[in-house]
Amino acid sequence: MAGQAFRRSIDSVGDIYRFSEDVMAAADISESVRFPVHLAIEELFVNLVSYNPGARQDIVIDVHIENGGVTVTITDHDAAEFDVTRERPVDTGASLRERKPGGLGLHLIQHMVDTLEYDYRDGRSKIRFSKEPETRDV
Amino acid sequence: MFEIAYAESGEILCSGRLDAAQTAKAEAFLGRLDASQTLDFERLEYISSAGLAILLKTQKRLSGSGAAIRIINVNKHIYDIFRYSGFNAIFEIETL
Numbered sequence: 001m002a003g004q005a006f007r008r009s010i011d012s013v014g015d016i017y018r019f020s021e022d023v024m025a026a027a028d029i030s031e032s033v034r035f036p037v038h039l040a041i042e043e044l045f046v047n048l049v050s051y052n053p054g055a056r057q058d059i060v061i062d063v064h065i066e067n068g069g070v071t072v073t074i075t076d077h078d079a080a081e082f083d084v085t086r087e088r089p090v091d092t093g094a095s096l097r098e099r100k101p102g103g104l105g106l107h108l109i110q111h112m113v114d115t116l117e118y119d120y121r122d123g124r125s126k127i128r129f130s131k132e133p134e135t136r137d138v
Numbered sequence: 139m140f141e142i143a144y145a146e147s148g149e150i151l152c153s154g155r156l157d158a159a160q161t162a163k164a165e166a167f168l169g170r171l172d173a174s175q176t177l178d179f180e181r182l183e184y185i186s187s188a189g190l191a192i193l194l195k196t197q198k199r200l201s202g203s204g205a206a207i208r209i210i211n212v213n214k215h216i217y218d219i220f221r222y223s224g225f226n227a228i229f230e231i232e233t234l
Contacts, residue, residue: 013159014139035184035215042186046158092224096201101191104223108187111222 003062008049008078013042020063020072027065033131036112037063037070040129043105044074044084048125052080069114069132079125084109085118142167145178149210153181156189164189168196173205180211180234190223197228206230 002023006012020041024034041061048059055078062073090107091098110116113129120126140160141153156164193207200206208230212220217233220226 010158013157017155017157031215038184039186039219042157046186046188090224092222093227094224096198096228099194099198099224099228101194101198102187104190105187108219108222112218 001062001064003060005058005060006045008055008057008059008076010046010049013045016041016045016061019061023063023065024070029065029068029070030133033068033070033133037072037131040109040113040131041072041074043109044127044129047082047084047105048074048076048079051082052076052078055079067133069130071128071130074127076125077123079120079123081120081125083118083120084127085116140164149176149178151178151181153183155184156182156192157184157186158188161188161192164192165195168192168207171196171200171205171207172203174200174207175205176208176210178211179209179213179216182213182216185216185219187223190219190225193225193229208232 004019006016017038020038021034024037045059057078060075064071084106088103088106090103113131115130117128118125139154140156140163142164143151145151197207210232212231212233214233217231220229220231
């Protein structure tokens with residue numbers, strides 16, 4: 001398990017990518033796992049930063065590798081309650097005129113990771129997701 | 139890091155990672171477009187919902203004058219993002 005705390009700023013996104021990429025590359029994780037893991041970490045981190053602008057504490061990201069799969073835990077000790085597992089329907093069939101920018105992050109995560117869990121208590125949110133290798137990657 | 143620039147062919151080359159920290163560069167460049175244009179994603183490794191929002195905003199603005207952006211050389215992972223977002227129906231896309 002590798003973990004690191006990141007300043008709650010959109011500017012941390014590059015550092016978070018380098019941290020998680022280093023951990024996954026060292027374990028020879030396939031690109032078909034790495035891409036959705038990077039996407040899910042970014043979307044969840046940006047959500048925590050954007051929807052709780054008054055918070056100050058760093059956000060901790062832990063990456064655990066096992067059998068070619070990756071489990072990530074994101075812990076925010078200064079969080080507002082926001083259940084990321086709740087369905088947020090997006091009308092992906094809407095016309096260009098009807099589509100509005102934004103709102104796709106959680107929709108994408110819910111399609112691209114294998115498990116997604118959320119726990120909130122006493123101002124601390126813990127989000128955990130996992131991505132397993134596709135059969136042809138093993 | 140994300141880079142965006144015109145190629146000699148006149149197409150727009152995008153490279154690197156279009157994540158939430160890089161959207162200002164993309165928005166500044168694409169915000170100047172006033173006619174149909176092709177974006178070449180051959181060297182674009184990654185895009186998140188923040189990047190998708192810039193593409194959608196640009197497409198909506200251009201559609202007002204009958205113009206559109208077309209995206210070529212899209213890798214499999216980015217195409218998956220477009221598909222799950224429904225963007226494959228509102229952009230002309232060619233995969234690698």
